[in-house]
Amino acid sequence: MANKSVTKKTVVKKNSSSASKKKAVAKDISKLSHDLVPVHSKLSEKEKKELFEMYNIHIKQLPKILSSDAAIRHLDVKENDIIKIIRKSPTAGTIVFYRGVINE
Numbered sequence: 001m002a003n004k005s006v007t008k009k010t011v012v013k014k015n016s017s018s019a020s021k022k023k024a025v026a027k028d029i030s031k032l033s034h035d036l037v038p039v040h041s042k043l044s045e046k047e048k049k050e051l052f053e054m055y056n057i058h059i060k061q062l063p064k065i066l067s068s069d070a071a072i073r074h075l076d077v078k079e080n081d082i083i084k085i086i087r088k089s090p091t092a093g094t095i096v097f098y099r100g101v102i103n104e
Helices: 017-032 045-055
Strands: 039-042 064-066 082-089 093-102
Touching: 045 082
Parallel strands: 064 093
Antiparallel strands: 039 082, 082 093
16 A cells, blocks of 8 residues: 555634524524424523422432523523523424533
């Protein structure tokens, strides 16, 4: 076998950052409309308080979701927000999950 040298080329496109962000969000939203992607929504402060009182928990006891997650990027979330996830199942019906937002 003969040695073949391989070169890699990187192409960098310059776009305005706001335009490229809008395109990325538009792509994310179109993916979120798929039937298999569960509905994600951000709880209001009132809903957070009701959730904590109903289950007698606090945010550190909830499972986590990253603020950079594609499913919630369009919701303009910040750390310590609560995300409500509604999944539909043919066998279990509708199931609701809650996640606490983290920045890591």
